[in-house]
Amino acid sequence: MSLSPRVLLVSLLLAVMRLSSAVHADDLETVRSRGTLRVGISGDYQPFSLCSEQFTDCRGFDVDVAQRVATDLGVRLELVRFRWPELRADLSAGKFDVAMSGVTLRPERTLTATFTRPYTVAQAVVLVADRERFPSLAAVEQAGVRVAVNAG
Template sequence: MKAKKIWSLLMALAMVSSLAACGDTAEEDTDTAEVSDQAYVQDKGTLVVGITEFEPMDYQDESGEWVGFDADLAKEFAESLGVEAQFQIIDWDSKVMELDGKTIDVVWNGMTLTEDVTSAMECSQPYLINQQVVVVPAAVADQYQSEDSLADLSFAVEIGSAGCEIAAANGYNYTEVADQATALLEVASGTADAAIIDSLMAGAMIGEGTSYADLTSTVALTSEEYGVGFRKGSDLAAALNEFLDGKYADGSIQTLAETYGVQDALVTE
């Protein structure tokens, strides 16, 4: 009998210990869940910004420093958090995976707020208005002034971009390339008839005084808004909105927009 009682006592103690361990695990899980994305970024001391090379949003100057309307804003936002902005070129089609895998902390690169983007990311308020425009050689631009005239063209589009979505939706013949800069190169070299790119990029990179003086934009296919994307549920989106409100209030976002020639696209507060 005594042996049975001792055995029962040991089993009871084992169950109590097991329950206590489960409670500790649950508490640890709760503590982990309560750590905010902002705290995570501040703890590691860097805000890793996912980009593609996209003038006038994110591009490298002659010294190799990342500059542009988005790059400058990202650096100022990082400074407001007490961390350093680090820029990382990504495959645009993998931007959500990069975010969720924490190889980057934010996508800040003239990103259109499509339904796919807003459902997969925690997004900021819109800050710039953009269009998807068709770019063709200036010598043939008069032939492509309507959507109907575009049907037989072969397009180059950035993979995973709003331009890619439009090409697919309209049933165009298109080839996906790494980024919008490559799409322009395809048109300039004659391997594509046209490209679909952001109007803000077109304004900075094609036409007189640019590297693509012989290219021009014709048809505007959509009107859209740019936003910044964080991990789903991230509290950094609210922090950025507060930061942007401050930039509107003191007028500095207008000044920055004028620096990069995007002031006409700036969303009014």
């Protein structure tokens, strides 16, 4: 038996809304009575979310999924910007109901939030400019090698 995309999206939202009480997330009825689903996105993590500097135009996979969930619930979507280092604090403070921005399940994040089953699969890789200098991961893991990473 296959489920319709609508059922899957609403199920995703219900699972996301089952956040711990420490997070202060509103339940589904509160979202409906408020008339707004507040979704936290970074706006800088393409293809999941990419927003203009003023945060007035946002696009991406997570933006589309969030809009579909809000539409299916009959509420307006409000996108709320977060910065990766502050994700846990912003969610705990109730600045948004759910976070969707290519969020990765990490042990420290499970202390303040509950995660749904993954709805996308991505693999982390090391990107190097010089194949001869870095033929393997071990070559990257040497003193003096500089790497760039996302914060948070």
